[in-house]
Amino acid sequence: MNVTRINASSKTYYVYVGEGLRTKVEEFLPKTYSSILIVTDNLVAGHYLEDIEHNFDNERVYTAIIENGEESKSIEMFHQLQTKAIDCGLDRKSLIVALGGGVVGDLAGFVAATYMRGIDFIQMPTTILAHDSSVGGKVAINHEKGKNLIGNFYSPAAVIYDVDTLKSLNQKEFRSGYAELVKEALIADGTFFNTLMSVNLSDLNNTTIADHINQGITIKAEVVEADEREAGIRKYLNFGHTFGHALEALQGYHGFSHGEAVAVGLLFAFQVSEETFSIRLPFERLFSWLRSNGYPLQLPELDSKHMLSKMKLDKKTEGKKVQMVLLQSIAQPITVEISDDDLLRHIELFKKTLSGRF
């Protein structure tokens, strides 16, 4: 088991990564709780809910099962979970357990952050992608007009990551999680990037996956500790996300998974970086790795202006100009303001670059 300490400005907590952790959750809790509400989704529930429930001798353990998928990060589901918490009699000394991927973590975390103005919650990620969202205290729901527009910075009491639970993931989910690992490598660790470019996603064991996750979490933790509230360098974690989020939003969160959209966004950010700084980045190497690991790289029909307006809805947009994270070289990120005209030109060029390869 690997333990990473996260010194957030508002709270210190620990991330535990290892095998079989889901059966000894109480060992990792910072204190005892008056009652517990486990929030999970209908897919995860069948695999692991029973294991988690068995952890707690406490008789006051309740369960809320949401529909798997991004649509659950809605204001309606947020309100339903608040109602559930009230009906179960949760008080300020209760705990919410977020058992699942990023959707469950973001939603249940935001419920915990706002229920009676904030109660404790723990993250129990069951996807690789959630290694990213479970650390750092960002919780949110979506608005019809954009992703994660309503939320808080609210740290978990602990992150308990049982890598055994990754066995039930399909290849699409593996791809999605590894896109964020590649992003973390790109903004902070060239050696890790080289490691990742040498693996085949269909050929990984638990030990290797745990090692990759730990490296990703270490990068994330360093950035979050330096800048919890995203005033400065935390923005670098959004590398690839300006295009990625817009692509997801335009697809109505169908089609491309989050990580798959980010993967395309990484290529877009490479292209903009190369032109902006007149440099060469390993575009071909990344493209080949993504293609050989089955990432979808063919864009749907995109109206460039529509795409631009979606990008401008991104939370990192200030004063109506898009702030994009670019690379000056591997592990040297920087935030740059891009004009609408330049962005439009890049979108057009990028569409041509990708379509020319299929």
Place this chain on the structure above:
Amino acid sequence: MNVTRINASSKTYYVYVGEGLRTKVEEFLPKTYSSILIVTDNLVAGHYLEDIEHNFDNERVYTAIIENGEESKSIEMFHQLQTKAIDCGLDRKSLIVALGGGVVGDLAGFVAATYMRGIDFIQMPTTILAHDSSVGGKVAINHEKGKNLIGNFYSPAAVIYDVDTLKSLNQKEFRSGYAELVKEALIADGTFFNTLMSVNLSDLNNTTIADHINQGITIKAEVVEADEREAGIRKYLNFGHTFGHALEALQGYHGFSHGEAVAVGLLFAFQVSEETFSIRLPFERLFSWLRSNGYPLQLPELDSKHMLSKMKLDKKTEGKKVQMVLLQSIAQPITVEISDDDLLRHIELFKKTLSGRF
């Protein structure tokens, strides 16, 4: 003008109380903002919205007008204001101005706390009651099952209190605000309590009101600085609120105003304190002052068990037992756990005490 510095753990901000402040708002802002959304209600808008808008040279000033009243602290209105903020293009460097009473402050504050995971907001209270809610960083909306159940601790960037705006208040609103001042006096300052018991609410001038508000804010500030997140002594500010909130909830937030309900709650807390500690408190003096100042003291038909269950929904309830703030003597508050049986008995007795006087 009086300035009070609030050292909250998360932020330091200032409370400005004085006459004519609404026309020089920019002097009190801690920085400049990319755009501004003024949230107010339909009653306040007619009186002061234009004055506030004139403060900002900035061309990007927007307005959202909600219906006056507690019903606006709903999840639907919360969502509408988020939509408005998005449509106006507010970004992370934008400001929300909460111009109005506690409803506007709580609602607009919670929107600011959660919009893109938190942007700045300022409180511009236009009621006496809001002297309490505008300081201390509690923001929230109501759930159908209880008041303020969904919210955050989120400090404003400044509180700008123009006492001129209190001129448009009616007597019911004066009573409501003064009930919270009486509560603050009771938990912290016997001299201030004596002062208040000697005034007639229909005979106050701006200078006296500003003085009372400043004394209330000073008490509130000391408590909040010591315990921002309500782990300990901040609970004392809920003196009178266990019964008060339940009374409001049972009335569907009609009939008794918040402060009027709290006033009755103060009497209830007096009664429970007197019996619990075998002491005498100035019940008669407070009762007489409330009656002579027109506070409604006749309870509606109340089912005692229903009342009890509403009290147990209070956020301060832990492990299903009601925590009530009592007085050991004036300015000596303490939190005590009260059993359901004792509470039921007290409710029955209190109903008799009040009804015997009319």
